[in-house]
Amino acid sequence: MVSRLVLVLGDQLSADLSALRAADKGRDTVVMAEVADEADYVAHHPKKIAFLLTAMRKFAAWLRAEGWDVRYTRLDDSENAGSVVGELLRRAHETGASRVVATEPGEWRLITALTDAPIPVEILQDDRFLASHADFERWAEGRKVLRMEYFYREMRRRTGLLMEDDKPAGGQWNFDHDNRKPAPGTIDHDGPLQFAPDAVTREVLDLVEARFGNRFGDLRPFGMATERSQARQVLAHFVTHALPRFGDYQDAMLRDSRYLYHAGVSAYLNAGLLSPMEICEAVAVAWAEGAAPINAAEGFIRQIIGWREYVRGIYFLRGPGYVQSNALEHDRDLPAMYWGGETRMACMAHAVAQTREDAYAHHIQRLMVTGNFALLAGVSPRQVHEWYLAVYADAYEWVEAPNTLGMSQFADGGIVASKPYVSSGAYINRMSDYCKGCHYSVTAKTGAKACPFNLLYWDFLIRHRPRFSGNARMGNMYRTWDRMDADRRETVLRDAADLLARLDDGAVI
Numbered sequence: 379m380v381s382r383l384v385l386v387l388g389d390q391l392s393a394d395l396s397a398l399r400a401a402d403k404g405r406d407t408v409v410m411a412e413v414a415d416e417a418d419y420v421a422h423h424p425k426k427i428a429f430l431l432t433a434m435r436k437f438a439a440w441l442r443a444e445g446w447d448v449r450y451t452r453l454d455d456s457e458n459a460g461s462v463v464g465e466l467l468r469r470a471h472e473t474g475a476s477r478v479v480a481t482e483p484g485e486w487r488l489i490t491a492l493t494d495a496p497i498p499v500e501i502l503q504d505d506r507f508l509a510s511h512a513d514f515e516r517w518a519e520g521r522k523v524l525r526m527e528y529f530y531r532e533m534r535r536r537t538g539l540l541m542e543d544d545k546p547a548g549g550q551w552n553f554d555h556d557n558r559k560p561a562p563g564t565i566d567h568d569g570p571l572q573f574a575p576d577a578v579t580r581e582v583l584d585l586v587e588a589r590f591g592n593r594f595g596d597l598r599p600f601g602m603a604t605e606r607s608q609a610r611q612v613l614a615h616f617v618t619h620a621l622p623r624f625g626d627y628q629d630a631m632l633r634d635s636r637y638l639y640h641a642g643v644s645a646y647l648n649a650g651l652l653s654p655m656e657i658c659e660a661v662a663v664a665w666a667e668g669a670a671p672i673n674a675a676e677g678f679i680r681q682i683i684g685w686r687e688y689v690r691g692i693y694f695l696r697g698p699g700y701v702q703s704n705a706l707e708h709d710r711d712l713p714a715m716y717w718g719g720e721t722r723m724a725c726m727a728h729a730v731a732q733t734r735e736d737a738y739a740h741h742i743q744r745l746m747v748t749g750n751f752a753l754l755a756g757v758s759p760r761q762v763h764e765w766y767l768a769v770y771a772d773a774y775e776w777v778e779a780p781n782t783l784g785m786s787q788f789a790d791g792g793i794v795a796s797k798p799y800v801s802s803g804a805y806i807n808r809m810s811d812y813c814k815g816c817h818y819s820v821t822a823k824t825g826a827k828a829c830p831f832n833l834l835y836w837d838f839l840i841r842h843r844p845r846f847s848g849n850a851r852m853g854n855m856y857r858t859w860d861r862m863d864a865d866r867r868e869t870v871l872r873d874a875a876d877l878l879a880r881l882d883d884g885a886v887i
């Protein structure tokens with residue numbers, strides 16, 4: 379029988395990958411390649427590139443130790459073809475292999491490239507997820523609205539996580555009402571475990587610095603896990619030290635505590651160093667042993683078997699056109715402050731500085747600070763999407779696009795979110811300590827010192843009144859506006875228009 383190439387991509391670093399399971403160790407050749415096309419299709423954060431290339435090199439070494447023939451291409455190899463398909467063709471020529479077996483990539487862009495490649499590529503399901511495309515399609519079939527909560531309950535029943543017979547543990551499916559506490563004064567947790575760079579990591583850091591050092595994003599200090607055993611330590615550290623309080627302060631934001639009690643495992647999970655079930659089982663065990671309360675365990679498990687699986691389902695259900703979505707017809711350019719440009723808004727400055735330094739921000743920073751501002755200001759969702767895809771270490775289109783375009787920007791017209799996630803400054807003030815040090819006043823509703831979120835909030839609602847006034851969950855907002863004094867309403871809209879004009883002129887906001 380003829381030999382095949384087995385493609386392993388940078389976010390497929392799992393021992394039980396379907397392509398590896400389908401291959402013959404004695405006959406087939408694994409292909410792994412660091413290629414410019416994958417680093418450049420958006421301007422990925424240098425830390426993200428360094429993490430993936432280091433993890434790829436270590437995974438390749440592990441595969442070799444397991445007896446695989448691995449052809450590994452480094453970014454600076456002179457023969458490097460520059461693209462995944464180019465590398466497959468080069469290795470096919472070199473080995474005489476006439477077919478490729480691959481696990482489905484997490485982006486349509488690469489699926490199309492493999493499907494169109496001038497060599498037959500067999501694409502297998504990525505069964506590292508709990509719901510297959512067919513499972514999700516079956517669930518979605520005939521439903522008018524695809525709400526995550528109902529999908530999640532099915533996943534609980536299917537996995538048996540936090541189930542007592544056929545009933546949810548604690549008597550409720552969802553404990554979110556216990557999970558919205560404002561920021562506490564202090565946090566007794568330093569965030570995810572960090573690792574001093576070893577020789578492999580240091581070599582990659584030098585390479586990434588030379589090639590991508592001038593991009594947005596700090597490469598150093600670098601403390602990410604880059605192999606499975608380290609990622610397992612990050613998980614164990616989270617379960618012991620942060621999980622018990624994860625639920626309580628899930629939505630809070632603090633200047634001096636970037637992670638609060640969040641896990642910081644998404645980059646490892648999405649690259650394949652951890653599996654969703656092993657994470658959830660560790661959390662369920664902690665709850666069963668009384669080491670974590672139900673609101674923490676349920677809240678955390680819902681993110682993984684609920685949201686994570688659900689957004690992937692939406693991405694593949696809606697097809698390659700999903701990333702073009704722009705239901706609200708927003709077309710403003712992404713302001714320079716997203717790339718580190720100066721801003722007087724303390725919340726935006728904090729979220730962007732943390733993103734630049736860590737390639738990480740937690741969910742509420744992404745949704746209610748950077749996402750909220752872009753939505754209120756009417757920024758082109760395509761540009762917002764490309765920013766999120768580039769700057770976070772955990773970002774691949776299958777997970778990033780439905781979160782950004784659907785949940786955050788309402789660009790899909792309400793498939794993921796039943797109403798737009800917009801708020802005035804009051805929400806940010808309640809959930810964070812950002813406003814204390816801000817140039818703007820969160821209580822000022824008009825005038826030069828008015829918090830930009832306060833002005834743009836009303837401007838957004840009024841601009842989109844025909845679309846949203848009939849939404850039962852938004853009626854209160856419109857009633858509040860209608861009760862406002864007419865002069866005040868005029869001033870709010872005039873100040874908002876002035877703010878947007880200054881934003882377009884490149885003024886510091």
Ligand code: FAD
Pocket residue numbers: 639640641642643644645647648678681682685686687689739740741742744745749766767770772773774777778779781782785786
């Ligand atoms: P924790 O808060 O500790 O949560 C635990 C885990 O749950 C995460 O590791 C993650 O795997 C999963 N999870 C939580 N929320 C979501 C969600 N909404 N969708 C999918 N998984 C979730 N997450 C990504 O993994 N990649 C992305 O590119 C990404 N882009 C986002 C863009 C926007 C605009 C928003 C609002 C959210 C995005 N998220 C994304 C979801 C979420 O912000 C991150 O998963 C989370 O911040 C990762 O940090 P953590 O591991 O500390 O998470």
Ligand code: DLZ
Pocket residue numbers: 386387388389390411412413414416417422426427430462483484485488774775
């Ligand atoms: C994100 C990324 C980067 C920066 N570099 C590589 C690479 O050099 N080689 C590789 O195989 N994968 C890389 N990746 C991850 C891919 O972009 C990812 O597999 C696809 O986007 C599909 O999710």
Ligand code: SF4
Pocket residue numbers: 722723724725726802803804806807812813814816817818819820829830831
């Ligand atoms: Fe952000 Fe407004 Fe608070 Fe300033 S006052 S930190 S702009 S919410």
